[in-house]
Amino acid sequence: MDNALPPERLPRDAAERLADTMFALATPSRLQILSALRARPRTVSEIIAVVEMEQSAVSHQLRVLRDHAVVSVERRGRERLYGLHDHHIGALLDHAQSHLLELARRRRSGKRAGVDRAG
């Protein structure tokens, strides 16, 4: 991780750009595609096989992700390889996932504690 802390007062302009990036992540299908790219770059047909969506839907979402610089594309011969734009995107996904796991863990332990108290 980079160590630079975000500035306490986020300028409006920077907030807009940040919101654009978050927007690109805010659709279930796009998150599924990004997860498919987490380990390594893939071709469109590989992505389709992993996420089990229609080809047109995958192409469309890949275009949105590229437009927001979340995914980058690399030509290798006749194939186009799609990958996460940089390691920050992967980290972002991981952190969001860990956040959810953390929430679930707390809820479980909280429930158990509640049961214990009741009993």
Add this chain to the structure above:
Amino acid sequence: MAGPVPSIAPPVERQAALDRAHVGDIEGAMGTVRTFDTGPRRTLRGRLITLLAIAGPGLIVMAADNDAGTITVFAQAGQGHGTRLLWVLVLLAPALFVVQEMASRLGAVTGAGHARLILERFGRVWCAFSLGDLIVLNFALLVTEFIGVALSLAYFGISRYVAVPLAAGGLIALTGGGSFRRWERAMYFLAAADLSVIALAVLHHPAAASIGAGLIPRLGGQPGSRAMLLLIALIGTTISPWQIFFQQSNVIDKRITPRWLRYARIDIALGTVAFVAAAGAIMVACAGVLGGRAGHDLVDAGAIARFLALRAGGFAGALFAIALLNASLLGAGVVSLSSSYAASEVLGVKHSLHRHFADARAFHGCFAGLVIAAAATVMIPSAPLGAITTLVQALAGILLPVALVLLLMLCNDRELVGPLTNPRWLNAIAAAAVTLILGLATMLTITTVIPSATAVDAAVVTGAALAACAVVLAAALRSGNRDVDGPSRAMSAWQRRTWTSPMLELVPGAPSTRARLVALALLRAYTVVMIGLLVARLGTLIAG
């Protein structure tokens, strides 16, 4: 706003947006509405302030409707037939309002533009056809707008080699400037200057009795005569496909949610009145000054301005030229924007006037490319301008019925529009309006493509097509509304009025009822026949 006080926290943002910039405060030319400020407006003053902020898309689309082509055709009608065709405007106004209201509501509810909804609900073939036709048609229209700029400034002695590049550069800078508010203010300015034709009508109107007589519907002359062709051209320039696409996308870009639909309707109604006033004023003024003087064929708007100056003094000619200039600039800005909105929302790239050039390159690049190409076409000395006008009419006649029928089906799509689908009474009015426009558009295409055929033949073909389509439409709409309510029955009045669509990818597909399939098959047949006619005509033109 009157109505039930919300029992739950009012929604502040739409559930789904295609571009993040489509969510946030409404930043209108004449006011701001904050995202959280959705409470009831209890005073008249509060409602007026809100209306000032929300108004815009309706006024602009209607003002832009009165573009170079419309001004020319209405002026020709005034010159050739006096005020005898004034009733057409009165007849068209309700149809215009109903269509634009549906587009506006569809945008506010779904957050997706017309082209994108066609892609999502009717598939790639319909989308590719609509988008392709829209872009070609809009390009041809754009050329006519720049001709309007060139002709109006030529009246003041300014060369088109100066006027047209300046206009194109100004439009690109304005649209790519990254401020929705600045863009809307500029459009208001152009629209207001456009109203100078009303001054022209006040100064040079014919006797009030003849204006009154013109409001009574009747057809002057034989079917198949030039009056009939003019009538069809009049309607063709008044209702064009880009208006639906533009309005729906612009409502979304302005961040209008269903909470504000009542204000958006007033906006459209005011726009419709302004359009009728401006277009009527041109007809009245040209009837007053030039009416009944046969022999002069006013081929273009520049000739009209010169003849006005000749008959009624330089002031009248200048007023007309100024109106033409502003109408052309407004038309150019809005028509090309409807193309770039449509292309970008289908591709999924950022598309908002809130973004500046560097932030949405594909969207603004598309706009700039179209504007520059059209401007360049006008500056070619021997550009086939007559052919371009013909192409506009033929393509509009093909695309308009498709856009309208799909619009009507989308507005009855319960999965997509939820509680804000068309009520039955509106479906009845809308089906009548769509049928009327559909028939006239068909006649426009047929008479444009086959100049030798009499309008009688065209009318017979149209009548048959009309009857078939009307029946299918009615059936499709009724079956679409069979499961009235469903989940929306449990909603409060406030929830029903502020509902927005879920993310497009989460909306279940439209059920393929028999009526829907038949309607689409008929629409496909219509499109294929019309394109076949057009291609055959182009073939004979090239061969001859």
